[in-house]
Amino acid sequence: MGVLRRRPPLILGAAAHLLLLLDCACSTSHSLRYFETAMSEPGQGLPQFIIVGYVDDQQFVQYDSDTKEVQPRIPWIRKVEKEDPQYWHRNTQNSQGHELAFRLSLQNLLNRYNQSGGIHTYQKTYGCELRSDGLKGGYRQFGYDGRDFITFDKETLTWTAAEMEAQVTKRKWDADLAGNQYKKQYLEEECIEWLQKYLDYGKETLLRTEAPVVKVTRKADYDGLETLVCQVHGFYPKEIEANWVKDGEVWQEGTLRGLVAPNSDGTYYLLLSVQIDPEERERFRCRVEHDSLEKPLDVAWEKEPVNLGLILGAILGVVAAILLVSGIIIIFIRSK
Template sequence: MGVSEPSQGLPQFTATGYVDDQLFIQYDSDTKKAQARVPWMEKLEKDDAQYLDRQTQALHGWVKKFRVDLENARNFYNQSKGFHTWQLMYGCELRGDGSKGGHLQYGYDGRDYIALDKETLTWTAADVPAQNTKRKLEAEPAIAEHDKAYLEEECIEWLRRYLDYGKETLLRKERPVVKVTTQAEHDSMETLVCQAHGFYPKAIETTWTRDGEVLEHKTFHRDVAPNSDGTFHAWLSIQIDPKDRDRYRCRVEHDSLLEPLVFAWEETSASNLGLIIRCVVGAAMALLVAGIIGIYFYSKYKRSC
């Protein structure tokens, strides 16, 4: 990403590289140096001592290019000076079935600008100003050909290498821990909440079903979010009539599971809950009485003691 008005804490240019959800390399125009961000990169650097130097030199060139591209986009939109951003996002994919994928697209001020269609070697402009860039890029077909070759060959080759170096963390599988809870709502309704946490990799599929039928349009999903230990958590909820609670199930699919798991809300007996509360209160009162008696005898006989 390049910005038109850098400031303290916001460099003119930044670049970050990810393998799946892991940030593994980072560069900015203030430090002027590509830096490894995960321990497994040490093994790569041991085998390829010039790796980070090559990345640094390549990204030095991008700083100037992004400055020019950002200025061109600002002129295409006929905008005065101010804060603007120019972004490039590209990546390649290795899927579970062995197929491959790749994408490359630019953004201006946080919006889509132009994207490569690597199958037709054409560019898709998001609006009229971006047509200027489309004409320029398609006048030089070698650019699209180079990008396609990179995404389908070199990028895939490096992805395989990264996965090999970081396989202990990148290829691990941790099962989700799932719990179904309820929350009271207005109008005699309630919300069932399905919580999944502690899972890796990030991709997970959770759905609510009623009598076995998937209820996609009636559920509220929260985005999958990271935990501090590198795993993830997610939840989804659905508003129901309490009388129909037993008809609902939470279905979870994840790479760590041999088959999907189904979870239902398990009622906690009100009498058992009351017994637990009475036991806790009783124990607390016993400790309080014992403490008072102890203090009394200590204060009365402390001299002789």
Template sequence: MALVWRLRRRTVLLLPLLGVALFPPEAGSSFSHSLRYFCTSVSEPGEGLPQFIAVGYLDNQVICRYDSNCRRSSAQAPWMEKADAQFWNTETEIMQFKEEEVREHLTTLMHHYNQSEGFHTLQVMYGCELRGDRSKGGYYQYAYDGRDFISLDKETLTWVAADVQSQILKRRWDANPLIADFTKAYLEETCIEWLKKNLDNGKETLLRSEPPVGKVTRRAVGGGNEVLICQAHGFYPKEIETTWRKGEEILEHETFRRNIAPNYDGTYHTWLSIEIDPKERDLYLCHMDHVSLPEPLVLAFKEPGDNIIFIVGATSGILATLMLVSGLVFFIQKRQTKLKKWPEICQYPGDSKIPRVSSVGSDCSTKPLHPEDDGYSSSESNQNSTKELLA
């Protein structure tokens, strides 16, 4: 599967296209979780750009970081701090080995390409996935100077070369089958084990579910037609199934979709549109199915003015209620002025448990009894982005 690899002098960006193993086509019907790493080695490091840098992601959230300057893996998510010292020591050892390995490969490739100097890069992307049906996925890929270079075919345990120069490395690695065997074992066993462990540490964040908020809008297009746009935002996890329907018919071929994208708060948003004849507008419905919903959310387009009557009615009701409350308060205050004595509960200075009756206007120097005085306390409720690490 093709990847987009972009590298700048000061900033490293690794942007895989949707469709790789981490995002299976059946996503939406069940949970899937992934653990993946992006590693980059450069021939000419500079200020703000280490010679080697690696970032780990769990379900698209940054969880750890390593670079050649500090030479130690560190937590990048609060819940990753739950991991013990042995975990971080092992993670650091793996990344130190990976740093040396990738730098050696970069030097070798520069020699093969007759590039003794200049700015060159070698990038590695690998990871594993645990799908909702308990099946496993994984991949291991290299890119040189922003182009696909070589990758592992996990089924045949062979390496797939992307160009003539990568054939040299392919023949060398294929001649040593232990390299492919070890890589497959890591992706299907060790990586999955770490994925489960990290999920357990971050389950309050990663295993939560937040329902989508949806709405349908429209805009006119040429030929007298219009486009209906169905938007869903604020949902988590990422998997969601959205469709346009006309009656019972699912209009997949007529639908234009936008890729699911992250929000700043860790949730996601997406939209889908369809071009229709305005005369048939009422026949089209947008369906959203998400794990957080007890049943699919079904939306139709409504003119902005459809809610005016409701809003006016609600406003009138609120005003009437306020007038009634004001009248009652006035009545009670007027009634109280006619009473010369009104009981009030006070505390004795020496005994907070004994109530005392006094009169309004008397010198009651102690405060009225409150539930807190008897040992009671009121309860308070407490209430957690995708950090973009490489910028």
């Protein structure tokens, strides 16, 4: 089933956040993730209900309560129509059903929390992952007002309540053994099949590789030390391994590492730094490993070369300006 899933404008809790930011070291993993959000009232121009689907970090479909239909968000998903002409109609009907069910669930939660008025949100996120080591992962989680509410454990076929108000839901859903078995089967089989299909449709972008550009800069610190900053940018896919090495060995002391973040062109960038004694600068390298590279890159700080052409141009410019001013002064004196 290619039912549309979602990404809300809000975030669930810490567990979901970790799932979204999952980074694997080299060798690519791929994921199919869906997010949906229902809001008790319209707010800030957002629809009251929205469903968004992602393959890796590319949004490919969306449904919302304003349009009332599933719509493509990237060209390659149009390929599905050739072998599945009912794809858009079927998913639109399913999504409309999800919208109705979600609105009813949100109203039940408002009553359970004894709330009236204000904007409240009910969210769901689920999906699957093909990991670089061949293992398959999957998750299904709900949140209320930005907090974890209840999470599915597909290994035990049970639900974990994150709040007291979720205990009622847990007892009801734990008793639905057939429904839980289907959810496990969907995450481990059906979702993976759709992920593989989408990867094939979008292979020109989803399965491409672009090599990172690596540059090391430095800045002096107040205490006589200095910080080397390794800028790694323009790479795809997202999975990358980057470390500071000293004399060829991985070095952790005094290091900071940012998150892998997206660029506007669909590639990624990463920054990592290390604080060092300037006298040991030549012993440090930024080592980068990526699927696009045949072997690791070891990049050291290099002094910017002197641009003789630029300096000569500046000198000639100054000389020309002096001659021009001198000429003007002479003409002025002679005219007296």
